[in-house]
Every structure is written in C-alpha cells, then in structure tokens.
Amino acid sequence: MLKLILAFQLCCICILYSNAQNGAANPAKRPHDWWQADWKKDSIPGISLGQAYEYLQGRKSKTVIVAIIDNCIDTAHEELKDFIWANKKEIPGNGIDDDHNGYIDDVHGWCFIANTNSVIQEKQSSGEIGLYKDWKNRFENIDTTKLNDEEKIEYDWYVSAKKTLAEKWKIYELASQLPIDSVTLTMDSARFVNYLDNLCKNYGNKFLYDVPFASLSFSDRYDSILNQLFLLIITKDKNWEETVTDFDKDNKTIPGFVQGFGQFILWDKYKYADTTTNFRQMLGDDPQNFKDLYYGTPSINLKQIGGKHATPIAGIIGANRYNNKGIKGIADNVMLMPLVTLVPNGGFDEKDVYAAIHYAVDNGAFIINISGRSDISFSENIKEMKEAFDYADQHHVLIIQGAGNNGKNLDSEKYFIGQGLNGNEHDTYLRVGATTALMNDSLVAAFSDFSKKRVDLFAPGVAIFSTEPGNQYGNFGGTSAACPIVVGVAALLKSYFPTLTAEQVKEILVKSVYKPSVMVLPPIHAGFTNKISFSLLSKSGGIVNAYNAVRLAAEMTRKKK
DSSP, X not given: OOOXXXXXXXXXXXXXXXXXXXXXXXXXXXXXXXXXXXHHHHSSOOOOHHHHHHHHTTOOOOOEEEEEEESOOOTTOTTTGGGBOOOTTSOTTSSSOTTOSSOTTOSSOEESSBOTTOOBOOBOOOHHHHHHHHHHHHHTTOOGGGOOHHHHHHHHHHHHHHHHHHHHHHHHHHHTTOOOOXXXXXXXXXXXXXXXXXXXXXXXXXXXXXXXXXXXXXXXXXXXXXXXXXXXXXXXXXXXXXXXXXXXXXXOSXXXXXXXXXXXXXXXXXXXXXXXXXXXXXXXXXXXXXXXXXXXXXXXXXXXXXXXXXXXXXXXXXXOSSSOSSOOOSOSSEEEEEEEOOXXXXXXXXXXXXXXXXXXXXXXXXXXXXXBOOBOSSOSOHHHHHHHHHHHXXXXXXXXXXXXXXXBBOTTOOOBTTBOXXXXXXXXXXXXXXEOSOSSTTOBOTTOOBOTTXXXXXXXXXXXXXXXXXXXXXXXXXXXXXHHHHHHHXXXXXXXXXTOOHHHHHHHHHHTOBOOOOEEOOOTBSSOOSOXXXXXXXXXXXXXXXXXXXXXXXXXXXXXX
C-alpha cells in the first residue's frame, strides 16, 4: 500500500529578515498587510490589491466557490464564518444523502481522513516507505539485465526510495542520543548544544551559506529563525515545518527548542522509519481502490486534526473585508469549501487528494487550492493522480499549487500531478513560488522552489499575516502562503468577470505579472551561488499583480463583446 506525501510547506524561513532595510522592508515597520501593497506607491513588492479594488468600483460581482484541500478550516472564525460553502441541497443531520452525490450530510464539505465515529487517521507514512514496502520483494537482488523498459524505470524508483530512506535512518540513529526529557532539557542545555555541534559535523559542519552552527549566537531571542533553518538543513526533510509551527511561537529558549526538536524527531521517525504499521486501517478504506470515493465523515472541524495550515490559507483568500477585524482577504465574494485530507502527523494519501478533487469539481468549485508540493516520484499511483487533474481540466476547474519549500530547481522533475495522462501540462494548472518584502537580491524566498519550466509565477510568501484557529491571527509563510494569494486573485477575477473560463484566468494571471528588474540570490539548494535575474526563475518571470490582472480581464471581456 503506497502513500503519497505532498510535502506541505508550513512556515516561512525568517532569515530573510536579517537583510531587512529601512522603511517598509524592515519587519518592525512593515505593515501586516504588506503583501497587498503596491510597489510604485508603497515601495513594497506586493500585489497592488488596493489599486485593483479602486479599478473595480461600481462593478457587481458573483460568488465563486474555492475548494481548499488541506486540514481543517476554523469555520467559526470571525473572519471566515460568513464565507464557508454550504451545500444547499443537503439537509443537515438527517442521515440521508439528500442530493444523491454519494456523501451523507455533507453540508459544508467533507473530511476524508476520519471515519463516521470521528476517529481520525493520525499518522501517515512517506511515499518512500510505501514504495520500499511494496516493491522490496520484486526488486531486491534482482537481475536487472532481465528487466524491460518499464520495469527498469520502476527499479530506479525503488533504488532511489531505498537510498532516501537509508539517509534518513542515519539521522534517526544520531538523533537517538537526543535528550528529550523536559527536566533534563531545562537543566542541561549545554549538553544539547554540544549534541547539535556533533550532529552538524556529521553533515559537513555547515548551516546556511556555509555558516558553522557553532558560531551562531544563543540569546533570549532564540526563536523561529534558528528553529526552522536548523531543521531544514540538518534533517534535509521536506516536512519539517509541521512541527515547527507548533512550538516556534511559544518556545523562545533553548530548552523550548530542544523539546520541539525532540518532538520533531519522534514525529518524523514513524513517517520514514516505520515499515510495518497500517496507519489507515481505522478508516476501513482500501487506498488502492480509486473507484470507491465515498468514505470519511461530514465532520470538518475535528480538533484533533487541527487547522493551523488551512485556516490562514482560507483567510488569505477570503477573510471578511468589511468587518474591520484583523485582516482583509483578497476576494470579497467567495465561498470556501473545506476538504480535509492533510493527516496531522504526515501528509496526504494519494487517494484522498484524488477523491477531494473529484468532490470539488462535482460540487461546483471553480478553483482548487492545494498548497502541498506536487512531487510524485515515489508513487505507484501516478496514473490515478494524473486522471484526477485531467478530470478537473476537462471540467474547466482551475488548480493552483505551491511549488515547494526545498529551495531547488524543478526543471528536471519528471513526474508531477499538473500533467495529464498525455504528458502535457494543463491550461488549468498553476504552480507558485514565494517572494519576500525586499526589493533587492533577497526578493526570492530562500526556501522557494523555482523553475523556468515548472513554476508559472511568484507571489508573496513570507510573514503573511492571516487568520489562525480560535479567532486568532499570526504570520504564515512558505509557498503554502504564496499559493492562496494567487488563488485569491484568481477568485477576484472570476467574481467580477464571471464569463472568464479557467483557462482564461490562468492566461490573465500569467500575462499580467509584475516583472521586477532585479538580480537575486538563488534559493538555498539551487546548485549555484551567483546572483541570477529574477525573470529566469519562473515561466512568467514575475509576481502576481491584482491590479494588472483586473485591467487585463476587463480588456479581454470587452473584446469578447
């Protein structure tokens, strides 16, 4: 049984703040809504949202449904409660599938990772684990000269998965020495610092840009900058941000960080090292049967799942613009459809994403937000995933996805779910990289994946102030934040220009980008250190711009008349 981890990128890498300049680029002075600013007016590389709304004055809008494939949205949040999608054909709580769509009582969406008793799937193995388990008997000690072409490709996947797991298991062996008892941590932080130094030496004694870990200052302001960067570089793991989110706000001391790091190691260990547990058994679902999509529960607000990822995404797209509360979302006439697929400790199962895409399409969504990365190199279910994206494309539903937070070039990526079965990328699919508030060589977020072939455009993705569960607010980042910014602009276009197709919305978003003429530092795993033109990091060479987009949409719709 093979799982797909769409590696969710949950937190911004705040080392960029150290390069902040005076004025708007200084985090201490930068407004919370910096990402909505206009470069010419505010000297901040935002999306010119205010100018877009000025241009739209006097126009009427129509409601657009946006599906969010993620974890739980806090549907009671003061900014979001009036904008949660409702299935008007379904009668709440009567235990009947009133609209005959296969889902009983799906009044506000669906949860694919819990059963009808609200028992959740808590953990998720990686794609590497699934491939290793499923194909070990096929390929271990095999005579490769007897393999056909298709089998050779699969054999290469198996070898790659096995190598990846071996590297991670070395980390766990080193991490087994980690002191995670809370009393020990509080009393013996020096022991932990020494442990980290030794651990770093095993990975070349390098931190970021060849900075030795031992040279970094341990002060009272030891916060998420060091937490996040340490986990990224030392563990070389795609999913490190999930745990960081849980502890980086409240634990600004070495002991606090140690506890969080210990939790990370334990959380990550079963995801990559447990080759025996069937974490999905409690669902009573066969994850290899893609014909059966009718499992799960209508309960979309299960506390044990959490909403620290989906709630800020929802706020960026459609938080109430007129209640004078914490923030203003991008689109003012949207309905947000929660589709819960993100396992609390792990990622996505392929089948859940497949089912969620079909649900979104069949129930009227025009745009689907998937903030997870789309690498499916370790997958037996590539065909099914491509079928799901074909399904959305055939029904003219736009899918927008985060590029990923590994700081690398995706040009050579062979398999990703934006492609259809015919191998072509869809005209209804967009990939988004992340930028910062700095119009200088740090414009591109150090963590953002990029590609002239695979990434369509960039959007702000660092320190994005948005909604959090429990009527709270806070900063959110990564390409997970850049993705809903583009989704929000797409929803704005469809809302005020309802005749636009998904294909036209994509065309407008790409053609209307703002193109800064600036040389930038490449992301951290780009493979080179020389500065590069920002225009070479994506297909469009630019940053999404709401004002340019609405003007181009108006021009396009006038020509149609």
